[in-house]
Amino acid sequence: MSRLIVVSNRVNLSRDTGAGAVGGLAAAIAAALRERPGIWFGWSGETTPQYTGQIAMERIGEVTVARVDLEEQDVEEYYNGYANKTLWPLFHNRIDLTAYERPFDAGYARVNRRFAEALAPLIAPDDLIWVHDYHLAPLARELRALGVKNRIGFFLHIPWPARQLLTTLPGHRKLVEALFHYDLIGFQTEDHLTAVTDYLAHEIGAAPISATGEVEAFGLRTQLGVFPIGIEAPDFRDGSRSPLGEESFQRMRESQAGRKMVLGVDRLDYSKGLEERFLSYEQFLAAHEEQREKVFLLQIATLSRDSVEAYQELRGRLDAIAGRVNGAYGTVDWVPLRYINSGYRQDELAGIYRAAHVGLVTPLRDGMNLVAKEYVAAQDPEDPGVLILSRFAGAAAQMGSALIVNPYDRDDVAAAIQRALSMGYAERRKRWERLMETVARDDVSAWRTRFVDALGAPRRPRPRLANDAA
Ligand code: ADQ
Helix, strand or coil, X not given: CCCEEEEEEECCXXXXXXXXXXXXXXXXXXXXXXXXXXXXXXXXXXXXXXXXXXXXXXXXXXXXXXXXXXXXXXXXXXXXXXXXXXXXXXXXXXXXXXXXXXXXXXXXXXXXXXXXXXXXXXXXXXXXXXXXXXXXXXXXXXXXXXXXXXXXXXXXXXXXXXXXXXXXXXXXHHXXXXXXXXXXXXXCCHHHHHHHHHHHHHHHCCCECCCCCXXXXXXXXXXXXXXXXXXXXXXXXXXXXXXXXXXXXXXHHXXXXXXXXXXXXXXXXXXXXXXXXXXXXXXXXHHCHHHCCCEEEEEEEECXXXXXXXXXXXXXXXXXXXXXXXXXXXXXXXXXXXXXXXXXXXXXXXXXXXHCCEEEECCCCECCCHHHHHHHHCCCCCCCCEEEEECCEHHHHCCCCCEEECCCCHHHHHHHHHHHHCCCHHXXXXXXXXXXXXXXXXXXXXXXXXXXXXXXXXXXXXXXXXXXXX
């Protein structure tokens, strides 16, 4: 069996927490690397005064990780800059927040080159290489320039923007051309794939040449496909019943004091629609006097990218809305909007999911959204809660049995909250069963297996390139 080399911006697996407690993607990658031998390569999250390219190899459980430190300037230009101030907002339809600065571009190219130079010596001829996310779009091009001929796949966890938005990016063509050095490019949904093919058709004049999504452009051939990511469903089902899950479930139930709980769990990010969600909830309270004191919204929003200004500003606005709602509607013994910024261990979170009568997942734009799936997986099958899901989450394509809403429409979201709270048992259960079927079937192993199998499948050789090393 060929080895699997996984590359992502961060390698956030630690000896202390193991694979389970560090988020969905880390758990998925760690599981893939337990199934077959390989290495997980990426940034350590640490900075060093001067980049050395020195790799720290470590064995964590059954997984070998290889990490490099970056310079402050790399972090500023590549990570905070091009990745999180340019590509992230643009790919989430926020051209108003998209900052394009030359040093960002240079830093992005530099770190991708550094990653390639550090990684190349670790690669054996038969290895499959799987690169994750928008931080590393040019990595295959850099590896090819160093003579790496292995199969290299790329999975984009975030949406692909509409052509009209992508073309606002200086150098958009260069970015897309770099992707063609991959053998396989995976997207979360058909919608994202359609946006890519639309760009290729109109900007490059390229169209798929086979039913399996092969496409040629820039003298290169790649394959495009849809691979919706899933979760390790039993982890959330069992986690909600584990000692820690049970404890957090009981704690939540006690603190509910007979009230119904609507739950939001997100990274604090403008793509998650938190502001709009708070305003919709405010609208719900205004429209449904009879529900006041009978319900509350618990919003858990872990701080994220806190050094980026747009995130600091959002945080300030959320604090203000939460304060206003609680000031206007709260009573001495009822806080209508409980808003906290802490992070929780997976089992603890599973217990909180189980205690929630309604899961409110309303991103304005999201590649997939794993929280929607985790919420469903953690429910008590005998007494499941109701999922309200934004039509703009990639997950909506698979989870049509949720109450699907437009997160920009406060009336729509407020009406869905009311409907979820008053839904009868039979409907609630039927909807949950349908959702659970998808979550259990299209899980993270299915995602990983489909992608790695497609990457390893025999195919026509790549066309030779002028700039390929001999
Ligand atoms: P994210 O934008 O991070 O991921 P999401 O898919 O919701 O969004 O995943 C968030 C993860 O963080 C979940 O596993 C959740 O349990 C965890 N999490 C959130 N808040 C937490 C808290 N307070 N404590 C503990 N854990 C918390 C990106 C894309 C998504 C895509 C994923 C995977 O933006 O669209 O679904 O990658 O491809």
